[in-house]
Amino acid sequence: MTADRQAWLALTAEDAVDPDLPICDPHHHFWDRPSSRYILEDLLSDTGSGHNITETVFVECSSEYREDGPEALKPVGETVFVQGIADESATGNHGSTEVAAGIVGSADFTLGDAVTEVLEAHLEASPNRFRGIRHRAAWDPNINAGSPGAPPEGILLDPKFREGYARLGPMNLSFEGWVYHPQIPEVTDLARAFPNITIILNHIGGPLAIGPYEGRRDEVLETWKQSTAALATCPNVVVKVGGLGMTFTGYDWHERDQPIGSEELAEAMRPYYLYCIEKFGPDRCMFESNFPVDKVSYSYNVMWNAFKRISEGFSDSEKASLFRDTAKRAYRLGISG
Structure with a gap:
C-alpha cells in the first residue's frame, strides 16, 4: 500500500463503533514484493486503528514460496514465512493481537493422493x-480464463x-472455497x-x-441468492462475509476523491451480507477483512464500522458469533494441533 493510498484512506476518519467488541479477523494476507508490501507492521497499523482485534487468520496468497526443491513443496515456504511472523507476534512486543493464530496454505490437489506429502510438510x-x-x-470465461495463474474450468469437479x-478429512484440515458466483453450485456439489470436510466459502462466493x-x-444478486441458499443446506459449509471491496464487484469506491x-x-453491503446471515445463521458466518486486497476501497476502521452497523439488530450472542466465535470454531483457534 503506497503512502498516497494511505493518505487517501485517511481522508475519511471515523471513531470506532462499539470498540470493545472482540473480533477475530479470519482472512488477511502477508506479502513482501518489489511493488507491494504488507507484513506484520502494516497489519498491526490496521488492526490498531480502533477496533478490538483479538486474533487473525492468514490465508495463502502465493507469497514467499521456496525457490528450489520439488515444485509441489514450494508453497510450504509461505507457511514457514507466516509462522515466523506469528512467532514474532507471540513475543508480546507488538501488542495483544494474536496474529496468524491460524494459517491457511496452498497445495495442488490435482496431485491426487501424492498431495499428502505437501500437507504433512505444511503441518x-x-x-x-x-x-x-x-x-x-x-x-x-469472461473474467480470467487464460490468464496467468488462473485455474482450469471446473477444477472442483475434477476426479x-x-x-x-x-x-483433508483424515488430517483434520479445512478447505477455503474461493470461486466466482456462477461456480457456487460446484462448491455445493463438493x-x-x-460431508466430513469443512468448507469455508471465501468472500460470499464472489x-x-x-x-x-x-x-x-x-x-x-438473484442468481447468487439462489445458489447461496442451496449451499447453505450443507451443514459442513461456513461463509466469510466480506470481500466486496475487490474491484470485480463493480463498485467505484476505489476511484472516488x-x-x-x-x-x-x-x-451497499446489506443485501448480500444479511442474506448470507439469514441463510447460514450467525453460527456459520464470520465477518472478514480480506486485507490488504479490500484496502483498495476502504480503510480497516471504516470496514469494521460498516460490519457493526449491518449487525446492529442482532443479539449479543449472535454478534459474538459473527465477529469472533464462528471463526475461532471453524479454525479451531486455541486448540493445539
Whole structure:
C-alpha cells in the first residue's frame, strides 16, 4: 500500500463503533514484493486503528514460496514465512493481537493422493497453527480464463482434484472455497460429496459485476441468492462475509476523491451480507477483512464500522458469533494441533 493510498484512506476518519467488541479477523494476507508490501507492521497499523482485534487468520496468497526443491513443496515456504511472523507476534512486543493464530496454505490437489506429502510438510512447518488449504478455483470465461495463474474450468469437479481433496478429512484440515458466483453450485456439489470436510466459502462466493455482468447487479444478486441458499443446506459449509471491496464487484469506491464512509458502505453491503446471515445463521458466518486486497476501497476502521452497523439488530450472542466465535470454531483457534 503506497503512502498516497494511505493518505487517501485517511481522508475519511471515523471513531470506532462499539470498540470493545472482540473480533477475530479470519482472512488477511502477508506479502513482501518489489511493488507491494504488507507484513506484520502494516497489519498491526490496521488492526490498531480502533477496533478490538483479538486474533487473525492468514490465508495463502502465493507469497514467499521456496525457490528450489520439488515444485509441489514450494508453497510450504509461505507457511514457514507466516509462522515466523506469528512467532514474532507471540513475543508480546507488538501488542495483544494474536496474529496468524491460524494459517491457511496452498497445495495442488490435482496431485491426487501424492498431495499428502505437501500437507504433512505444511503441518511440520506450523504444527500448532496450520489449519487448511486454499486451492484457488475462481474461474470465469469472461473474467480470467487464460490468464496467468488462473485455474482450469471446473477444477472442483475434477476426479483427480477430488482424490487429493479427500486427504483433508483424515488430517483434520479445512478447505477455503474461493470461486466466482456462477461456480457456487460446484462448491455445493463438493460439499455434498465430502460431508466430513469443512468448507469455508471465501468472500460470499464472489458476486461479479464487471465484464458481461456489468449493469446486471440485480440479476446477479438473484442468481447468487439462489445458489447461496442451496449451499447453505450443507451443514459442513461456513461463509466469510466480506470481500466486496475487490474491484470485480463493480463498485467505484476505489476511484472516488474521498473514501466511502461506513454508513454508505453498510447500505451497499446489506443485501448480500444479511442474506448470507439469514441463510447460514450467525453460527456459520464470520465477518472478514480480506486485507490488504479490500484496502483498495476502504480503510480497516471504516470496514469494521460498516460490519457493526449491518449487525446492529442482532443479539449479543449472535454478534459474538459473527465477529469472533464462528471463526475461532471453524479454525479451531486455541486448540493445539
